[in-house]
Amino acid sequence: MALEEYERTTSSDGGNASLKLVWDSEKDNFLLDSLLPFLASQAGLEGELTSEKYEEILQKYSVVVESDDDDQKWTSRAKTWELLKILNFADAFQDIFQDEVVTDEDEPSAKRRNEESHIQLGSPLKKLKQSDTLPIRTFSHDLQLPTPLATMHAKSPVGNFQPEERVKLESLLQHILFPDTQTLQFDAVLQDLNNSYPTAPLNLNLPIDEHGNTPLHWLCSIANIRLIKDFIEHQSDRLLGDKSGECPLVKAVKSVNNYDSGTFEELLDYLYPCLILVDEMGRTVLHHIVITSGMPGCAAAAKYYLDILMGWIVKKQSREIDGELDAIISTLDLKWFISHILNARDVNGDTCLNIASRLGNVSIVEALLDYGADPQISNNSGLRPVDFGAGTAKSDMKSTQVPNVNSPSTAGPDSSVLINNIQSLLNTISQDYDMEIKQHNEQLAKLHSDLSAQRELLASSRDKLAKSRQLRDEYSQLTEQVANIRHAINEEDANFKKVSAVLGIDDETFDMAEFDADEPFRIDFIYEFLEKKLQTEYHGDLQQLLESKSLESLAAQLLEENSGKEEIIPPAILLRARICAYERNEENLNKTLNEVHERQADLEGRFRRVLSLCLKVDEDKVDGMLDGLLQAISTEDPEDVDTDEMQDFLKKHAV
Template sequence: MSVVEVTKLIGEEGHQVPLTLKRSNETGYFLLKPFLPLLQQLLSGEGDATIDDVGSTEIDAQQEDRILSKYGILVDTDDSNEKWITGEKAFELMQLLNILHLFRENFEKQADGDENYHQQQQQQQQQQLQQESPHDQDHAGSGTAVNNRELEGLKNESGDSGASSHSSGKDEDVSGSNSHKRPNNELGINVEAQRELGSPLKRLRLDRNSPPDETMASFATTTDVKPAEVSNTRSIVTYNHDLNPSLVSVPLSIKRSQSPPIVPDNNQRMKLEAFLQRLLFPEVQDLSSAAHDTHHQMTFETLLHEVDMTFPDVSLNLNVPVDEHGNTPLHWLASIANLDVVKQLVKNGSNRFLGDNIGESALVKAVKSVNNYDSGTFEELLDYLYPCLILEDSMNRTILHHIVITSGMTGCSSAAKYYLDILMGWIVKKQSRSIEGSGSDPILDTLDLKWVISHMLNAPDSNGDTCLNIASRLGNVALVDALLDYGADPYVANKSGLRPVDFGAGTSKLLSNGISTAGLNHLADPASTTAGDTKVPDTMSLIEEMQALLGTVSKDYDSEVKEHQEKLDRLHKDLNSHREMLAACRDRLAHAKQLQDEHALLKEQLANIKKEIQEEEESFRLESKQLGISPDDDSGADWDSSEFDADEPFRVDFIYDILENKLVNEYGGNIDKLLATESVDKILKHVRSTCSQNGEDKLETMLPPSFLLKARINAYKRNGDRLNSTIDVIKQKQSDLESKFRRVLCLCLKVDEDKVDGMLDGLLQAISSEDPQDVDTEEMQDFLKKHAV
């Protein structure tokens, strides 16, 4: 795969780092990895992205899923597990990160080169198509007009976005075979805002090499019937998989649409994207000739099986939002008038009661674009999305409100009138049509013209506006007259006190019926004038009423501002209190961590002490074994007692006293005489006799334990052996040293070695008789000469 790399320095001067973006020449996709660190910093900082550690920041799987969900990024994984995003999304992210101006020129040049290449390929394909047989061209003709328009509508951003913006853009023709052509500005949709939707239907890069007859009509189940041909004899098929009892309970009433589901598993989103790509644009997935010959016969169920084989461990959820605005596949396909796929989605479990982030249903998306008007599919679309008729969005607006709002978009007045007439006609004709399906449907059973008039026609939104009130302010006379014909009330005021009649609603209809201006004034305010009075209205009173109304609006505004300011003050107060609580919690956490560290240190010290005790006990056991002390002998010994201290000189006091008295009294303190005269047996006999004279044998009780005495004896023997060996070593060293000195004197005096010992006494006497400082060396030399051989 050919990849173009562009490296630019980002950041402020003096603190810049290189950023390399990679773009595939084959698909136009960009590598996702370089964007992740910047998006992570932007997400964590909730502001402009910084460049710190842009090249070394590691993004784990959880953070990556959070980024993809936050910014509505859909990825495509290649064989090497690298993730790629579309060029449109890449430019959107570059704009978000304020780096688009750095890379725009490089990648736009590459895009121009790819455009030229695709134009050449397209010309070649057109030449091949001209050579095809008429039979092949007729085979793909059914449904081509509508679906080509859908594809071009995607490219030109003509689909509805789910937003409520109605600003006009530049005029751009929407390509299609139908005679109804609508420029983008007629839709009143901000094209730049639409590019932020991130729908997979827009993100798909349609290969221009594919033949023009390979469109979404490949999956049509009734290709022989044109979309605009609707018969009253066609049955309405009911599905009860999404009929929630809380929404369709009897008596039937207007309900709020369900919020879009939150899907934390990005694998479900990826599986749904792959399914939609394969379903809507099969030529992009496989351009081989074999695929071109077979994919026309592939069914919806076959594709379900294929995507299940590709993602075996992930369930296919058709209700997963496909963009950041909460639009599901049913929303998008209803807006582009792809009726065939809408049928399959409803049949296979799409929830028709789901709204987007602002509560707009799939049917609302359909009436906010002109695709169903151009293709004439709105009436048949109602057969599958009729449950959306009882839904309202987050601003309490019904489908009638949105039809009227669509009429205010440039060039969409006719489409809005078409949608209103088809809707009312469908409700009337529904009574005479057969219904197929399992179980009863409370919506079809209850939904009739009377219910619509009583529950929808005069239903106010969150501002108090009815659909007639909005149509009157927009000045759409055709819709106003139609709504009045259906029974809308022109005297229902909104929260500002304005009524449809205040904007002239119904005046043209009344004048056409011959009612005078006075009659109109009487209808507007019956108490103001009589039926035959032609008095000009009082402009001063009207001005005073307007001033009073403006004063009321100003007071309401001031009160709302004050209320919101009080709420803001309370929020700031709560925020400060929570900050204090957070600081206190952090202090407690720091103290707890300190105590934990101290506990860990003390625990480690205790473990070391226990280890040292075990080592000392093992050493003591070995030492005791060497001294001849068995564990049985020392089991009853008190080693902590100071009576027999191993470090003190060993003696038995009463025996010491006897020997001391004998030494002093009998031997006059001469110990050598005592040792020469007395024997051990004699002294032992004397000790025993002395102990027996006291009337009891104290010898055994006064002596230390036998094992201790044995240990002492063994210790003395070991010490004696050690001292003897030390003396032997010292004697050997002394002998060696004397031999060395004798050798030195022999060499110095030049005498025989055996004569050195006889000369030492005279030499020492000669040296010692004099002061060491005054030794006469000449006399010493004479002495040495005399004794020289």
């Protein structure tokens, strides 16, 4: 930020006055702080400069400020020069504001006299530009109006359109808002777009954001009058609202851009049909102007919009019409506007004056009262603007102007009755409020309880869902594995049958003792080599073969004698699988053999126990008696057993 300071002294009736201006050369703005004491004195505001007095100064002199990061207030060069002229410091700073001095000197005297007359009148016409002498151009493509003329809701946003239409409109906005050249014409851009998108029609009424705003809404918000005119000339619908039912004119008064650029009057020449529209809340453009006045830094802009709007309605009747005379132009006068718009109520029953009274904007309230707003209209809660002090001064003035000729003194209102009524109203409101709060708290507690229960149920359902998904995945995996195993078994069965057919093995040979289960897996030349060496050199002793010959030497001799047969050997992975299978089979056979030995030993022990009990001898002596017992009972005929000899044997060995 490049700052320059200029201090000048001027003489006045009260003596010399010194003023220091701080200029930001980058933004061409001037610091407002040094002007505020002089403006407060000029406005008759004494004492400490409070925030209320600060806002009143900004409204009175229509000052638009811009705050920096340090919360310092800056205003434009043109506004600073205007304030200097009001404070009689213009001569002292002529060297800094040379362009503004030249502009003032070149301005026609008739125009200055006209503006001075407006200021003296104190009417909304004082802020109208001389464009009110130009004719109002009318368009009828979007004016499907009720008869007789009455307020109506804005049209709903367009919802049925093709993606190509949206792309074409976005391309148009990109070209006209960010042109490559300064001389780009709207019709030329349309021609280029039609060449680029020949099949997609151009619809200027499509919403371009999630709130349902059309391009016309955004152009009114940024105060681009040239493009607004082009869009309306090309059939853009002025009566379309966004998802809240707000029309383009409402978007214009909700921002300060038209105030900064001074384009609101010209904007009304194109958007006057929006004056009869209400949004989903039943609010007119005056409602939104008043609501805007309650936003920080927007009070002066709202007052400007109000004065320009009312002045436009007054001056409209004397202006020429360029085009077909429509129902709005012919019907919309000050009387119609006061009865249908100025005192219109929204869904809460509030008029614009009711809202302004609650916001406490004195200048807006006084202006609305001057224009004919009724302070006695109550909202749905029974509150009237007069309850907030709006219009009371005028009512008191009227009452004092009509004296009571029948009595020498005028009796004032009974204040005790008024206080009792207000107290009763406040008590009723307080009781209703407490009851509503209690009901809402109970509903909130119940909702919290239901929410906790639903959260627990949701957590439990999520756990069950996770377990179900895990089981489903496991089931799918196992199903796939079983299918793969079955497929492998079928392949192996097919291969086994094929090999068995080649070897001449059928189902009958499976039960024959000479069937060799290893035969399908033998590698013939290796088997014959080992079998020949084992029989001829080691007499069938495999252990001797393994001890005398290493595997490497056997493999080398095998390959030397059977050169060229390496391709017959199956792949290594298949051989490893077979070795693993043989090792598992051997392990299972050893395990089965051990189990047989254990069962046989257990059975022998039980028989030994039986014999010891029958012979009445010790268990460890049974083995020595087995030969004699067998000899005693032995006979050629198993059924002809000599029981006498067996009894003599048992008596002889009886204990």
